[in-house]
Amino acid sequence: xxxxxxxxxxxxxxxxxxxxxxxxxxxxxxxxxxxxxxxxxxxxxxxxxxxxxxxxxxxxxxxxxxxxxxxxxxxxxxxxxxxxxxxxxxxxxxxxxxxxxxxxxxxxxxxxxxxxxxxxxxxxxxxxxxxxxxxxxxxxxxxxxxxxxxxxxxxxxxxxxxxxxxxxxxxxxxxxxxxxxxxxxxxxxxxxxxxxxxxxxxxxxxxxxxxxxxxxxxxxxxxxxxxxxxxxxxxxxxxxxxxxxxxxxxxxxxxxxxxxxxxxxxxxxxxxxxxxxxxxxxxxxxxxxxxxxxxxxxxxxxxxxxx
Amino acid sequence: xxxxxxxxxxxxxxxxxxxxxxxxxxxxxxxxxxxxxxxxxxxxxxxxxxxxxxxxxxxxxxxxxxxxxxxxxxxxxxxxxxxxxxxxxxxxxxxxxxxxxxxxxxxxxxxxxxxxxxxxxxxxxxxxxxxxxxxxxxxxxxxxxxxxxxxxxxxxxxxxxxxxxxxxxxxxxxxxxxxxxxxxxxxxxxxxxxxxxxxxxxxxxxxxxxxxxxxxxxxxxxxxxxxxxxxxxxxxxxxxxxxxxxxxxxxxxxxxxxxxxxxxxxxxxxxxxxxxxxxxxxxxxxxxxxxxxxxxxxxxxxxxxxxxxxxxxxxxxxxxxxxxxxxxxxxxxxxxxxxxxxxxxxxxxxxxxxxxxxxxxxxxxxxxxxxxxxxxxxxxxxxxxxxxxxxxxxxxxxxxxxxxxxxxxxxxxxxxxxxxxxxxxxxxxxxxxxxxxxxxxxxxxxxxxxxxxxxxxxxxxxxxxxx
Ligand SMILES: Cc1cc2nc3c(=O)[nH]c(=O)nc-3n(C[C@H](O)[C@H](O)[C@H](O)COP(=O)(O)OP(=O)(O)OC[C@H]3O[C@@H](n4cnc5c(N)ncnc54)[C@H](O)[C@@H]3O)c2cc1C
Numbered sequence: 061x062x063x064x065x066x067x068x069x070x071x072x073x074x075x076x077x078x079x080x081x082x083x084x085x086x087x088x089x090x091x092x093x094x095x096x097x098x099x100x101x102x103x104x105x106x107x108x109x110x111x112x113x114x115x116x117x118x119x120x121x122x123x124x125x126x127x128x129x130x131x132x133x134x135x136x137x138x139x140x141x142x143x144x145x146x147x148x149x150x151x152x153x154x155x156x157x158x159x160x161x162x163x164x165x166x167x168x169x170x171x172x173x174x175x176x177x178x179x180x181x182x183x184x185x186x187x188x189x190x191x192x193x194x195x196x197x198x199x200x201x202x203x204x205x206x207x208x209x210x211x212x213x214x215x216x217x218x219x220x221x222x223x224x225x226x227x228x229x230x231x232x233x234x235x236x237x238x239x240x241x242x243x244x245x246x247x248x249x250x251x252x253x254x255x256x257x258x259x260x261x262x263x264x265x266x267x268x269x270x271x272x273x274x275x276x277x278x279x280x281x282x283x284x285x286x287x288x289x290x291x292x293x294x295x296x297x298x299x300x301x302x303x304x305x306x307x308x309x310x311x312x313x314x315x316x317x318x319x320x321x322x323x324x325x326x327x328x329x330x331x332x333x334x335x336x337x338x339x340x341x342x343x344x345x346x347x348x349x350x351x352x353x354x355x356x357x358x359x360x361x362x363x364x365x366x367x
Numbered sequence: 368x369x370x371x372x373x374x375x376x377x378x379x380x381x382x383x384x385x386x387x388x389x390x391x392x393x394x395x396x397x398x399x400x401x402x403x404x405x406x407x408x409x410x411x412x413x414x415x416x417x418x419x420x421x422x423x424x425x426x427x428x429x430x431x432x433x434x435x436x437x438x439x440x441x442x443x444x445x446x447x448x449x450x451x452x453x454x455x456x457x458x459x460x461x462x463x464x465x466x467x468x469x470x471x472x473x474x475x476x477x478x479x480x481x482x483x484x485x486x487x488x489x490x491x492x493x494x495x496x497x498x499x500x501x502x503x504x505x506x507x508x509x510x511x512x513x514x515x516x517x518x519x520x521x522x523x524x525x526x527x528x529x530x531x532x533x534x535x536x537x538x539x540x541x542x543x544x545x546x547x548x549x550x551x552x553x554x555x556x557x558x559x560x561x562x563x564x565x566x567x568x569x570x571x572x573x574x575x576x577x578x579x580x581x582x583x584x585x586x587x588x589x590x591x592x593x594x595x596x597x598x599x600x601x602x603x604x605x606x607x608x609x610x611x612x613x614x615x616x617x618x619x620x621x622x623x624x625x626x627x628x629x630x631x632x633x634x635x636x637x638x639x640x641x642x643x644x645x646x647x648x649x650x651x652x653x654x655x656x657x658x659x660x661x662x663x664x665x666x667x668x669x670x671x672x673x674x675x676x677x678x679x680x681x682x683x684x685x686x687x688x689x690x691x692x693x694x695x696x697x698x699x700x701x702x703x704x705x706x707x708x709x710x711x712x713x714x715x716x717x718x719x720x721x722x723x724x725x726x727x728x729x730x731x732x733x734x735x736x737x738x739x740x741x742x743x744x745x746x747x748x749x750x751x752x753x754x755x756x757x758x759x760x761x762x763x764x765x766x767x768x769x770x771x772x773x774x775x776x777x778x779x780x781x782x783x784x785x786x787x788x789x790x791x792x793x794x795x796x797x798x799x800x801x802x803x804x805x806x807x808x809x810x811x812x813x814x815x816x817x818x819x820x821x822x823x824x825x826x827x828x829x830x831x832x833x834x
Binding site for chain 2: 128169246
């Protein structure tokens with residue numbers, strides 16, 4: 061029996077570890093860079109239940125980080141390290157935050173421009189990124205961060221390139237539809253932010269626009285490290301699917317012929333019978349409310365030749 | 368307080384090199400800088416290239432660049448600074464440029480070759496072999512360039528100076544100066560006064576202002592250069608630029624530059640500007656870079672992670688000015704040390720030391736010069752298979768593998784701000800551009816023993832967090 065090392069105790073990593081146990085008692089250790097679990101979902105009330113349940117069964121190791129040093133990858137903790145080898149490691153690092161040049165944000169680089177995750181950590185340490193904060197994001201993570209900052213007495217505006225669905229929010233969030241274009245500083249700190257063609261005074265800009273990111277492409281990845289989904293349910297599902305792939309008892313595979321990206325890949329085990337097809341642009345076609353449409357194909361009746 | 372030599376603006380690479388040279392002699396030296404840490408001036412915004420000959424070829428700038436270039440390997444070895452030698456390629460994109468290569472070779476060989484920098488013509492096949500990712504018909508290859516970890520250089524120079532008894536007054540701006548016979552009095556923003564027998568003005572963008580305090584007039588213009596930094600994989604192995612037969616001032620200069628960190632910089636041309644405090648990058652700056660460089664690469668699938676700009680002081684006559692003040696040989700001005708000031712700095716420093724000697728400074732060599740240790744990071748220990756203990760392996764920045772122990776080491780080596788730690792460790796310089804900053808701010812404050820609200824990015828009002 062193999063023991064797996066799973067990088068990142070977010071929803072995907074926890075779900076994967078949990079499912080591995082449930083499928084056949086396969087042990088996995090989840091390593092986590094932070095001193096808390098949950099990652100981007102740590103402040104989302106709706107996922108607390110799942111995380112707490114998972115922690116009862118799964119062993120996590122906090123303040124333990126996977127790091128690339130030239131061509132090798134190591135798990136490093138306070139007093140030691142070990143090299144991570146072979147295909148037993150699954151990266152579940154989650155989203156990365158998009159860079160300013162990727163987003164077309166120009167201007168200066170004063171203090172007070174923070175990626176989303178840096179602010180999650182600040183909140184965890186009882187620190188605030190500023191008093192007058194602009195959150196730039198088009199997703200529910202941006203909204204939940206804005207809500208959390210407001211709860212702590214910060215003035216917050218959310219800038220989103222697209223219209224946001226705020227039905228579930230407890231109201232009161234000031235949302236401007238537009239693009240952040242330019243940042244100006246004063247004395248070394250953010251002073252104002254150009255949104256479309258208007259200046260918004262603020263001391264902080266938080267970037268909550270994301271991209272899937274697997275820092276270790278040599279390892280298999282689950283969750284938001286590979287799938288652009290904003291639905292926690294799908295993140296959890298991806299962990300389950302990967303667990304099924306890893307355990308794969310029948311050893312039989314099928315190949316799905318498709319132009320669309322398929323998670324966990326075009327070649328899937330017959331046992332799993334589920335794949336995820338992330339496609340952002342067809343939401344209207346399927347009339348699903350989420351920004352990232354993810355379709356779960358039940359492969360029961362969907363047979364293609366085995367190659 | 369009274370000193371033999373005071374250097375104004377020693378936070379820059381030029382001032383630090385002068386202090387480094389003087390640290391070998393029995394003289395009392397003070398360096399004053401208005402920034403909170405060394406390296407936060409012009410020296411913050413360059414591309415880290417060790418250049419060769421510079422046009423105009425008979426200029427002081429070109430001469431010092433060549434001298435400086437030759438000194439760098441020895442300095443890097445002694446100070447344990449990462450340097451890599453490479454070539455520069457001027458790439459011909461169209462048949463007209465290809466046909467012109469022999470003529471270009473002839474001209475360049477005359478000026479470069481004469482000074483010992485070999486020039487070659489590369490045909491399509493050699494170009495492909497040398498630079499698999501560059502698309503072009505051929506190129507001129509110039510040997511003798513280098514790239515250096517300039518942050519490490521600044522940090523190690525600073526530590527060498529501190530170790531060898533040089534005093535620093537940081538966060539201190541020189542406001543006024545008076546020549547009192549054989550002495551100079553310097554009045555600072557902190558209400559203090561320093562006395563010096565000799566003063567070196569190495570104030571970079573502000574060198575003309577300092578000169579004016581001594582009654583010397585110089586005119587400086589300012590030029591901004593924008594840079595775009597990319598993550599992920601090697602774009603080029605050498606410094607690569609398009610060959611330009613007909614100079615166009617809007618796109619003159621600049622290149623695709625590999626760095627010692629594994630990132631790549633697209634460095635732009637110098638555009639004139641009026642406000643020397645302006646480090647902003649505009650959409651136009653990036654458009655110019657894209658227009659200029661994207662056609663040179665086959666694979667362009669790299670993520671831009673950061674855009675920044677640097678400002679150069681451009682003197683009248685477009686050459687370095689290194690001279691005594693008209694009113695006294697006790698004051699030496701360095702005006703308009705623009706590109707390639709990093710390259711030239713070691714040679715400039717030696718020249719200044721000679722000028723000080725000529726002006727009467729007695730320079731007796733020390734026999735107990737102390738050497739600096741290399742900055743060894745946790746990742747170096749792990750790579751070497753060594754063991755780590757206590758909390759040495761608490762990783763703060765996963766992209767660059769920076770640990771709490773590394774932050775502690777950076778602080779020991781003089782970091783007092785977030786950027787000071789960033790420069791010395793690479794923290795936050797990876798693709799995620801600071802997803803670790805929340806943790807980093809907490810840990811840096813802990814290690815400095817201050818409230819996180821007191822930590823700044825780079826001094827002044829650049830506060831980071833509140834409560
Ligand atoms: C975009 C760009 C790219 C470049 N690329 C390269 C390159 O690749 N290779 C190369 O060789 N060169 C390059 N250069 C040039 C190089 O960066 C500079 O020539 C060099 O850094 C100049 O160093 P310095 O010490 O003269 O100036 P600075 O680093 O500016 O140092 C001057 C110091 O003086 C201090 N000061 C000013 N006024 C006062 C005062 N009144 N009181 C106290 N302190 C004061 C400032 O705070 C500052 O720290 C580049 C320049 C730019 C702008």
